[in-house]
Amino acid sequence: MTNTLSVKGLSxxxxxxxxxxxxSFDVPEGSIFGFIGANGAGKTTTxxxxxxxxxxxxxxxxxxxxxxxxxxxxxxxFIGYLPDVPEFYGYMRAKEYLQLCGEIVGLDxxxxxxxxxxxxxxxxxxxxNKRISALSRGMKQRLGMAQALLNEPxxxxxxxxxxxLDPMGRKEILDTLKQASRxxxxxxxxxxxxxxxxxxxxxxxxxxxxIALSGTLAELRTKHKSNSILIKFASAIDKEQFVSxxxxxxxxxxxVDMELTLRVTDIEAAQRVILRILSLNxxxxxxxxxxxxxxxxxxxxxxx
Amino acid sequence: MKSxxxxxxxxxxxxxxxxxxxVLAAVFLLLGVMSPLFAKILPELLSGVDLGGxxxxxxxxxxxxxxxxxxxxxxxxxxxxxLIITFSGIIANELNRGTLIILLTKGMxxxxxxxxxxxxxxxxxxxxxxxxxxxxxxxxxYFWPASILSNAFLAFFSIWLFGEFLIALLIFGGILFGNLYxxxxxxxxxxxxxxxxxxxxxxxxYNPIALAGGxxxxxxxxxxxxxxxxxxxxxxxxxxxxxxxxxxxxxxxQI
Numbered sequence: 235m236t237n238t239l240s241v242k243g244l245s246x247x248x249x250x251x252x253x254x255x256x257x258s259f260d261v262p263e264g265s266i267f268g269f270i271g272a273n274g275a276g277k278t279t280t281x282x283x284x285x286x287x288x289x290x291x292x293x294x295x296x297x298x299x300x301x302x303x304x305x306x307x308x309x310x311x312f313i314g315y316l317p318d319v320p321e322f323y324g325y326m327r328a329k330e331y332l333q334l335c336g337e338i339v340g341l342d343x344x345x346x347x348x349x350x351x352x353x354x355x356x357x358x359x360x361x362x363n364k365r366i367s368a369l370s371r372g373m374k375q376r377l378g379m380a381q382a383l384l385n386e387p388x389x390x391x392x393x394x395x396x397x398x399l400d401p402m403g404r405k406e407i408l409d410t411l412k413q414a415s416r417x418x419x420x421x422x423x424x425x426x427x428x429x430x431x432x433x434x435x436x437x438x439x440x441x442x443x444x445i446a447l448s449g450t451l452a453e454l455r456t457k458h459k460s461n462s463i464l465i466k467f468a469s470a471i472d473k474e475q476f477v478s479x480x481x482x483x484x485x486x487x488x489x490v491d492m493e494l495t496l497r498v499t500d501i502e503a504a505q506r507v508i509l510r511i512l513s514l515n516x517x518x519x520x521x522x523x524x525x526x527x528x529x530x531x532x533x534x535x536x537x538x
Numbered sequence: 539m540k541s542x543x544x545x546x547x548x549x550x551x552x553x554x555x556x557x558x559x560x561v562l563a564a565v566f567l568l569l570g571v572m573s574p575l576f577a578k579i580l581p582e583l584l585s586g587v588d589l590g591g592x593x594x595x596x597x598x599x600x601x602x603x604x605x606x607x608x609x610x611x612x613x614x615x616x617x618x619x620x621l622i623i624t625f626s627g628i629i630a631n632e633l634n635r636g637t638l639i640i641l642l643t644k645g646m647x648x649x650x651x652x653x654x655x656x657x658x659x660x661x662x663x664x665x666x667x668x669x670x671x672x673x674x675x676x677x678x679x680y681f682w683p684a685s686i687l688s689n690a691f692l693a694f695f696s697i698w699l700f701g702e703f704l705i706a707l708l709i710f711g712g713i714l715f716g717n718l719y720x721x722x723x724x725x726x727x728x729x730x731x732x733x734x735x736x737x738x739x740x741x742x743x744y745n746p747i748a749l750a751g752g753x754x755x756x757x758x759x760x761x762x763x764x765x766x767x768x769x770x771x772x773x774x775x776x777x778x779x780x781x782x783x784x785x786x787x788x789x790x791x792q793i
Contacts, residue, residue, distance in 0.1 A: 285643050288792050305648075305789055315643045321636045323548070325555035337544030338644045381640060 237296075238263045238312075238389045238419040239284065244293035246279055253279050255443035256293065261389075261436070266415045268434035269423040270533060275440045277423035278318060281393050284421075285315055298388050314387035314418070318394045320378035324367030328359050328377050331366060332384060339385045353380040357410060372403030379410050383418070390414055392422040396429055408433050427529040437529070439536055446536035451529075458527045458535070461501050463508065466521035467492045480511045495525070541646040542654055549658035558624050559662060565620045566613075566666040570673030573608035578681050602685030603758050605678040613670060613697055614751040621701055622708065622725055625659050629712035630721040639793060649785045652709060656781060659705045667698050688759035692766060696749040696756070703746055703773050706780040713784045713791070746773040 239261035246254040253276045261267045271277045282288040284295050286307030295302040297309040322331055329350060336346035354360040357376035366374065375395060382390055392411070396404040404426075411420055412433050424430060430437055431451070438448035447454065467473040473492060477484060483504060486497035498504035501524060512519060553559045581597035588594055629652070632638045638651060671694060678685065687693075704725060711724025732747040742748060748769050755761040 287639070287643070310643050310645050313643065315640065317636065317639055319636075320640060322640075323552065323637060325552060326548075330551075334544055334548050335641070335644055337547075338541040338641055338646045340540050340645075378640075385644070 236263050236299075237261060238298060239267075239421055240296040241280070241284070242294045242296075244280065244283065244295065245291045246276075246283060246288070247291055252443055254283075254290075257440065257443070257445045258293075259438045259445055259448055261419060261421050263419055264415070265436050266411065266420040266434050267422070268430040268437040269421060269440065270425065270427070270430060270437055270529075271423070271440035272425060276443055277440060278393055280440070281315075281391055281423065284391065285310060285313065311385075312388040314382035314385065314390045316375075316378045316382040316390075316392040316395055318397065320374060320381075322366045322374065322377065324365060326366055327364065328362055328366060328369070328373075328380075329354065331377065332381060335381045335384050341385065349384060349386075353383055356380070356383075356413065358406065372399050372406065375399060375403065375407055376410070379407065379414075383414055387418055390418045390420045390422075392420070394423055394425070396424065396426055404429065427533060431529050439533055441536060447532060454529075454532060455527055458532050461498055462525040463496045463498065463501070463504060464521065464523045464525055465494045465496070465508065465519050467494075468518065468520055472517045472519070475515055476511065476517055479515050480508065483507065492520075542650050545641070545646065545650060545654045546658055549654060550661075553658065553662055562620065562624055562662055562666040563669060566617060566670035567673060569609075569612045569617055570670035571677065573612050573674050574605040574677035574681055577604035577608045600682075602678050602682040602687075603754070605674070605681070606687075606757055607754050609670075609674050610697065610751060610754050613667070614700075617667075617670070618701065618704060618750060621663060621704055622722070625663075625705055625708050626722045626725070627712075627718050628655050628659055628705075628721075629709050630716065630718045633712065633716040633793065634718065636793075642793070648788045652713070652781060652784050652788060656705060656709060659709075660702060663701050663705060664698065667701065687757055689756040689763050692763050692770075693753040693756040696753045696766060696770065699770060699773050699777075700746060700749040703749075703777045703780075706777040706784075710780045710784045710787075713788050716791075744769055744772055746776060749773055 237260040241260075242258050243256050244254055244258070245252070245256050257280070269277055269280070279288065283290045284297065284302060286302050286304050286309070289304035298312045300309045300312075302309045326334070332350045332353065333346065336350060341349065351360070357380045359373060359376060359380065362369070362373065366377065369377065375398075379392075379395070382392070390411075395407050395411070399407065408429060411422065414420060415433075434451060436448075436450050437454070439446045449457070465476070467476065470492070473489075473494065477494070483496055483498065488495040496504065496508075505524070508522070511517075512522075577600045581600050584595045585597045632651075642648065642651075707725045707728055708721050712718075712721040714720060714724065729747070732745055735741050736745050736747055743765070746769060748766070753766070756763065756766060
């Protein structure tokens with residue numbers, strides 16, 4: 235599998251402040267890559283370096299095998315970019331803006347009008363004839379998505395595409411990303427972890443200027459298996475009865491209201507013991523669950 | 539080239555829809571009408587005014603030169619101020635708001651932005667100026683037929699050139715500071731500096747500011763064309779240098 239984007243030993247300082255400290259990661263062709271980090275972690279800085287809008291201090295970036303250089307980089311012909319807050323010309327209409335973009339990219343007239351019609355349809359703006367200044371934030375974000383996809387890029391870079399949107403707007407953007415990923419590799423930054431779980435197949439977490447965690451979601455889940463079991467009881471009496479009966483399991487326990495979270499070494503053996511104790515004491519729990527590590531728990535583990 | 543045409547088209551759409559075109563056209567039309575009218579009416583208003591104690595103002599009959607004196611004064615002051623205000627945000631606003639980022643990441647060259655903006659602003663300025671000049675000329679001819687204008691081309695060209703210089707200056711200031719104030723202050727700073735330098739007699743001949751107000755002396759043949767050739771060349775060179783510097787600075791700018 236080839237890498238659409240490859241970042242090697244990238245560093246960037248602003249004055250004495252080292253924002254990016256020698257980070258490396260690869261985005262394989264066809265993947266949806268979530269670039270996770272807190273506000274100010276350096277996500278936008280990294281993206282701007284990939285786009286050649288900021289010079290890097292050290293390291294190399296390759297897009298589709300070609301090296302990125304600061305300034306007017308040729309690699310941008312492979313890229314569609316959606317900035318965190320896309321700024322358009324408010325006096326234009328969505329279609330006019332896409333026409334301007336199409337002319338700048340150099341699409342020929344027939345291809346251009348076909349692509350624009352297609353994209354306006356995909357992002358749900360085909361019937362909208364208002365000036366951009368009158369569009370809602372969600373609509374602007376969708377227009378931003380349309381312009382990024384206009385030249386059928388190999389790599390789609392989106393900077394926090396869902397951050398400022400309501401749940402409906404977020405869903406629309408995520409759906410569009412998912413749809414776009416059939417034809418293009420997607421690299422997007424976010425701090426909304428549920429978005430990552432919804433559509434990403436690979437992630438990298440940036441924290442303190444370094445990649446704290448990276449890999450496919452499945453890999454990360456196995457590697458950071460929590461070995462925890464959650465039991466929710468119907469009453470406090472049930473809970474007390476269970477705690478006294480299962481004293482052996484009560485080494486690493488978190489107790490909140492009617493819930494117990496047990497951390498164990500052998501998860502299967504522990505499950506058998508728990509079920510036996512519950513049955514012997516005639517306790518019917520409301521819930522018994524083996525906890526999967528969530529992106530949130532992983533994130534808090536490395537970045538918290 | 540394709541992106542140059544596309545971006546220039548965008549610039550004209552912008553001027554039209556943000557009323558920049560309307561403002562320029564209206565102001566310069568007004569200045570064109572006002573100058574000869576003022577020259578005609580002012581002496582009539584003043585003459586016969588009794589200041590008391592038997593002092594009565596007697597104004598000489600106005601001539602075409604009075605009309606052109608008004609023209610140069612109005613365009614040189616009000617006109618230039620309008621030009622500065624309407625074009626102060628031409629690049630500063632785009633940088634400040636970040637509207638160029640998407641287009642630049644689409645592969646548009648940075649020098650395209652600067653050249654296209656200079657071209658479209660120049661076209662608007664030229665058109666407004668020609669409108670003003672034509673109207674003023676028509677009225678002046680109507681009030682004072684067959685008046686003689688010496689060095690007409692150079693006299694009218696000079697103030698136009700100064701306008702071009704201001705546009706280049708506004709672009710350079712905008713690129714340098716990336717906001718409206720930077721652009722405005724650079725422009726005003728340079729004008730103030732040039733005006734102060736004009737106090738020195740041996741600088742006057744080479745000072746671009748002379749183009750903005752001093753060309754009436756060409757029209758009424760007090761001075762010769764040769765007197766204005768050096769400053770015309772200097773101003774053109776400065777305008778071109780400002781554009782080149784804008785491109786150089788913009789290419790290195792982090793956006």
